[in-house]
Amino acid sequence: AQSVTQLGSHVSVSEGALVLLRCNYSSSVPPYLFWYVQYPNQGLQLLLKYTTGATLVKGINGFEAEFKKSETSFHLTKPSAHMSDAAEYFCAVSDSGTASKLTFGTGTRLQVTL
């Protein structure tokens, strides 16, 4: 069985500050890992994904994440927060098989203050 743990249900940063959202996963097979963003009353938008290859993954809107197998982590970062980054962020894991259903974490709400 796979699972995802997102540490911190709420994170608050100042505009221009570093954003760090934490995600740890559990998987018995090589995982595929994802970060999604959700704005109020909207569906989920893919920020980035790790499947194979380079462990540092760059996504949209200046976000990136690094897959660290030894730490079973896939933390999301952005060097400088913008007000428009305020949203709910979900980390998700899928196995490397063909089913590709996602198991999501409980989410982290990012607040950006002036």
Place this chain on the structure above:
Amino acid sequence: DTGVSQNPRHKITKRGQNVTFRCDPISEHNRLYWYRQTLGQGPEFLTYFQNEAQLEKSRLLSDRFSAERPKGSFSTLEIQRTEQGDSAMYLCASSLGGTGDYGYTFGSGTRLTVV
């Protein structure tokens, strides 16, 4: 093609009534997924289709829930005898299945309120 479309966006129903939601995926995507998201939680997998075949159902999908995808195009999710616990956002997603592409495209969801 403008993405995954879900209708209706909002549905309020009385307990015990039946409701049906529709999802139109991206036309070339052969996989279609349904997820349920309750307040303060991440989405939970309900079921998925590859073309018209329903290949997996979660234990969350009780016998009051049924999903179809006739002809491998749009999909419907029906809930019979709704209960207050069914209140949630129902999300549909589609993807082009196969090795290497696991980037879903999600719809905006249908928010169900059972009163």
